[in-house]
Amino acid sequence: MSDAHRDDEHRLHHVLQQLALPPEPATAAGRLISGSGADAPLAAILRAIDETVLPRVLTFSAGTDSTLRCEIAERRIIRMEGGDALSTADAAQTAATIEAFCAGASAICLRSEIATAAAAAGEVGVSVGDLRACLDTEPAAGDLPALIDCALAESASHALAIVDRQDDGTTQEKGQSALCERLRRMDSTPASSETSGDVTRQIWIGAPSERFAVLCVSVPGRSIWMALDVEQLDDCIDIWARVG
Amino acid sequence: MAVQDRLDDLRARFPGCRIVAFADLSTGLVFAASTAERVGQERLDALCADATQQLDSAATQAVSEHVFQTQLAPAGSISIGSQVVTCVVSLPDRGAEALCMTCDRTVRVVELMRAAADVLSDLCEEA
Structure with missing residues (x-):
């Protein structure tokens, strides 16, 4: 089995596991995906993106007035905050925006809505792999x-x-x-x-x-x-x- | 196939598997071993002692009782080190014989342990 197949298998396995669990706590800002024992904010956001295949608008909320709105399709961020279509070249800037959003956030909620339009041809977006390459997600060896x-x-x-x-x-x-x-x-x-x-x-x-x-x-x-x-x-x- | 051949064959199927030792955990006696490089008897004895500790510890007994909810010892245990993984496979309903293995992190451990369980089963049947 190739690594790509194994990745797909793990992703599907995780989604099925989540479906078997009791619903996550929901608030007006959506369901809680980080906080109260759930994943760390950055990991939770990356996972949510990585599990979104069909066109969706994901709105992440940290607190009452801090939100991050992403248009996702095929597990890639096509746009952020309604801006221009993203490409792999925008990975570093996108990663920095997400990292800044997560800084100091103790809980993250997610609201998912069906996107009104699919990504246009040529809009490749930024994948989670692209983001990970730019993020300093590995803690120091001694920490x-x-x-x-x-x-x-x-x-x-x-x-x-x-x-x-x-x-x-x-x-x-x-x-x-x-x-x-x-x-x-x-x-x-x-x-x-x-x-x-x-x-x-x-x-x-x-x-x-x-x-x-x-x-x-x-x-x-x-x-x-x-x-x-x-x-x-x-x-x-x-x-x-x-x-x- | 002789015991030594079976151990050599098992180790050869998993590049990165450094030691496969067939032992009796109740006595600490290593019957035979296949190793990637020359190792002393004391290292084999230490591997056997580690395997015994893995399967006989209070935590292991508690896992059997509370989590697997059985009186039998677990069929396998894996100790994860930063460089090597040490595994032991036993047949708790048959006796104290076990296969103790040391391998690199790159080895597909689950596959190795399944293959080891088959080999151990054959060895115990032939004994």
Whole structure:
């Protein structure tokens, strides 16, 4: 299977997973896609763009008076704020605009509307790949909490359930409630000898009939338990190996 | 096919797989191993000890009980390091034999573990 096919498979898998979940909290500005345990703002916006194939106008809101309006088609930003049609050459400027919008935002809401017009011929827009190339999305190697947040956001689409527990008593949960309930019972840390720095990452695979595997990422003060689709494990291993 | 040939064949199918060791985790005895480069017995023993720890830890028992909701130990465990991935495959309903593996991050680990489970099953049946 090619990487492109695998990307499509993962995207479809994520969309189907989201459909199986309870609806995200909605406000007057749309549904909440970042905040209250959801993805980081930048990751959430990029994901929303990447999952929009049919022509749509996505309006992202951060707070009461800060909005970002994007015309999307084929997973590319065709226009922002009603301006001229974008192309790959505009990727850096577009990325900077999105990054500035996300700065300081604690929650992002999304409202999606059907676009009145499809992209005209020759309007190629800016893809998420173009944006990522311009964004400084990789935290510094020594910034362990940021690396973990980044890996968590990246692997969330592969997870059936996540329980993220901090030693201060804060627990965030996402995904299928029955699996979250099982993961919530876990509080010990894996005693693997294969550690890197302060991070321990271990995966358990059950009987062949089990459709999920269990990942525990443990750092001082925090433990993350995830139930993962077995077919997505390789990607998760790659993501978490980069932490620490 | 001899045990050694099976281990060599398994490792050869996954470039980046450095060590495949067939061991009894209850005694820590490594029966046979296939390695990409020459490694000492102490490294094989350490791999076996790591595998035992992965499958016998309190966390592993809790995962079986609370998450997989079974009395059996998990069929496999993967420990992720920044450079290498260490995996162990066992047949919890059959005995303490296991295949312990060390591989690069580039290896498709799920595929490797499925192939290893087949090899282990054959080895246990023949024993």
